[in-house]
Amino acid sequence: MLDLGGFPMSAAAGSAKRSREELECLRPERKAKKRESVDDDPDLDLSSDIKGIISALHQIREKALKDGQKKAEETIKRQSLMKALLKSSKECESSLKTEYGKFQAAYEKFCKEKQAHIQTFKGKKEKTSLSELEKACTEKLASAEESLKKKKQVKCTNKAEESPSKTSNSIGILKTTSFLNV
Template sequence: MRPAASPGGGRRMSPGEEALRSLKRPRHPVDPGSGSDSGSSSDSESDGDFVSDLRQIACLLRLIKSGANKDRQKMCEQIIASVAANIQTMLEDTKSKFEKERQNLLKVLSGTSKEQCESSLNEEYTKLQETYEMFCEENDAHLQTFKDLFSQVEVEKKKLLEQYQYQREETATLSEFGDTFSEKITNAKPSPKRMKQTSFLATPSRLKLNDQPILFVPWLETPLPAKYCILFSQDDKSFIIFCKSVGSYLECASDDDFDLDDE
């Protein structure tokens, strides 16, 4: 980097150049006629000048070193900036190339993926339609089966209700018969004395009216004609069976009143 120009229009000198210029200036001349007294003073002055020159040289070296360090730092910064710019440019180029390739790949994939998606959707729709049709058929079959079962259940229910009603009626009838039979059994148990008193009156007998045989039955208002007496006259057992039948029918005579072994 070049140093800045001086205000007078010339080039401005650096501190190192100013120190070198001061070293090149001529020292003050020594008067030879001054004698020995002036010799010692001149030696001391020369030593002081030498020390000052050394100091100036050291200062100059420091300035040169600092300037070199500054120049080196600036150069490094410039190099780093240029490298960073190059890297940024390369990154942008790579990014643009990658974006272009990505766009191209997306276009290719979009075309192929669209076709694949359409084919996959068609296949899935076909499968779904087949499954739905199968479900509808099975649903109809199951519904028909349920309807048949329900109708059978209704028929069985009606049968069971009819059986229950019939059994209920039978139970009621049997209970009525039981009550009736109980009453009849109770009424059919007369005392032995009464049975003995009424046994003769309740027993049919063969009599004669106007020398004509007749059959007298106490339960009948009129005697039976002679033909019945003729029928029973042939066999006494028949007569006894007839009497027992009539007596059991009219519930007025007991079966014990007639003994088949009497004759």
């Protein structure tokens, strides 16, 4: 028994005291045992596992929502980009049609002008060749007339000596050649 300062204790009081002291000493052990028993309890393990699974599911759900939002934003961006590209494409197509119309008109005008220039050139070429032919013919006629005159003069001088009737023939030939020149 414990001695409490020289006062005798009764057995019941001593046992009560002892049991309190023992209880106090045992309490940390009980707490540890309770902790051990809590950790060893399968229901508590199952409960904590379920909480972990629920927490993981919440995280997955939040991530899925964020991913869904990102995909929705990307889809919206893609759609707006596609609309802008479509609009730009239509503008380009319209501009291309306009420019093609202008080109077609200019091409047709060019073809007409080209044809006119070719005709003019052909006309000039024909006129030039005709005038060259005319010159050549005129020169040939002039040289032929000269040679005829010379021949006639020679013949006339020879015939004048021979007969006057032949000279009238040569005058008729001269009149015929001068008629051709006109």
